[in-house]
Amino acid sequence: MQRFGDRLKAARAAKGLSQRALGVKAGVSGTSIKYWEDGTTDPENIRNAALQAAADALGVTVAYLKTGRDAPRRVGPASSRHIVKDDARLISVISYVQAGEWLKISDPANLDGLRPLVIGGGLAERLSETAFALEIEGEAMLDEFRQGDIVIVDPGIAPLPGDFVVAKLDNDTRAIFLKYRPRGVDQANHPVFELVPLNEDFEIIRVSTDNPGRVIGTMMEHRRHRRR
Missing domain, CATH: 2.10.109.10 (Umud Fragment, subunit A)
Structure with a gap:
């Protein structure tokens, strides 16, 4: 069964981003992304804005990263979220x-x-x-x-x-x-x-x-x- 970190890593690989590159887009260090992926950091302890920025950069939803039950690709406008362009x-x-x-x-x-x-x-x-x-x-x-x-x-x-x-x-x-x-x-x-x-x-x-x-x-x- 896939964990949060597995889904994050797979989405990052699909975008062709290194841990450092994703960290830059999310406003965190590459080491933080590593800890998210390997389970060192509980996803519930990740700051909402940073997690949302990572999801936006990967073209997925936070719900998908956390639960795997949402569509992996975001559909429609992102309302008031902080969208981070490439x-x-x-x-x-x-x-x-x-x-x-x-x-x-x-x-x-x-x-x-x-x-x-x-x-x-x-x-x-x-x-x-x-x-x-x-x-x-x-x-x-x-x-x-x-x-x-x-x-x-x-x-x-x-x-x-x-x-x-x-x-x-x-x-x-x-x-x-x-x-x-x-x-x-x-x-x-x-x-x-x-x-x-x-x-x-x-x-x-x-x-x-x-x-x-x-x-x-x-x-x-x-x-x-x-x-x-």
């Missing part, structure tokens, strides 16, 4: 607290309460598996970045001078989003850099051995909804 993928919109711990999370796709965001075209191909989105809070980056704007961030890209980054100070639980300004190294050869707000009413943060912190990821895209 050249697109899903990433998660996370909180500032989650961003601060993002690189320590072994399987971000299975975190509860995450909002999926569809990334299309060339950007989807360039992003690493650890990419995420952040909804801007506060006024430190006015006027260019407003509250509610979305920035897409990739921990796999090292920042260049003037790039916008998500960073975290060791003495804080929340991440911050500011402009990156390198300032060389200290006497112990440790990198020194500044995190610069665009709003001059906020102070510049200097990261060094006296105030340790790290860059979590570099902004790759900025999205803003039209405001009347």
Whole structure:
């Protein structure tokens, strides 16, 4: 009798996708797909948005993957689901607290309460598996970045001078989003850099051995909804 993992693997093979390629479309790692297929991860513990994205990428329904009792090919419109086209993928919109711990999370796709965001075209191909989105809070980056704007961030890209980054100070639980300004190294050869707000009413943060912190990821895209 076929299991969930068997049906998933067969559907993936029929599409000619590797575990990593399917993971990219579902917004998870290739290792996560492996665990889904070999039964390490219970399908009931898979985040709904990730499972739906995988099913959409494979052209099947979630019901078919879970039970085998539904038609293997999806028929008709997919209503309000997040449809992921062949050249697109899903990433998660996370909180500032989650961003601060993002690189320590072994399987971000299975975190509860995450909002999926569809990334299309060339950007989807360039992003690493650890990419995420952040909804801007506060006024430190006015006027260019407003509250509610979305920035897409990739921990796999090292920042260049003037790039916008998500960073975290060791003495804080929340991440911050500011402009990156390198300032060389200290006497112990440790990198020194500044995190610069665009709003001059906020102070510049200097990261060094006296105030340790790290860059979590570099902004790759900025999205803003039209405001009347």
